[in-house]
Amino acid sequence: MKKRSGPALKQEKRPLKPCPICHGGGFVKPMFHQMPCDRCEASGVVCKETGDSLAMADLIIQLRIRLTERNQELVEVRRQMAAMRAESNGRGYGAGGSRYHGD
Template identity: 45%
Template structure:
């Protein structure tokens, strides 16, 4: 069943890209000092679909969603990968009488 009206049930990650004016640095060089980039609201990120700066409340949500997904991906990558020794030590019940068969 597709939703036809109302707010979305879940927040979706919008595609972001680095600001082309400040190149993600959040500041641009003035004559004597650095100024906040107005093209990206001094965040360094703009919407990849429209090229416009995101409102700050939406930007905070999008960066939080990206940070959470990146942290989850890193935690999955840091988990130790089981090798053949783990399978060798488990009882696979393939031997005679349901014993462990290792193929040796």
């Protein structure tokens, strides 16, 4: 095995929580202008256990994992909606007897 120079970045999902400073928004508004929250690196999330911000490389992995999950959820929800639509319009007619012309 080759030795690696730095610690291996964990690819597992780690528990996060909304940032207590910006309440998950990623931005703060100390005066009149919005500024990126420096507590959470403008990500809106911090480590659930320590309450600290994640290292940038770690943060990208954690957000990417969540993004992939959301995308998969979206695909699944769309599939279910399409299935429900096909079911309720099985004869080509929607509620009220009008033909459904949605996508």
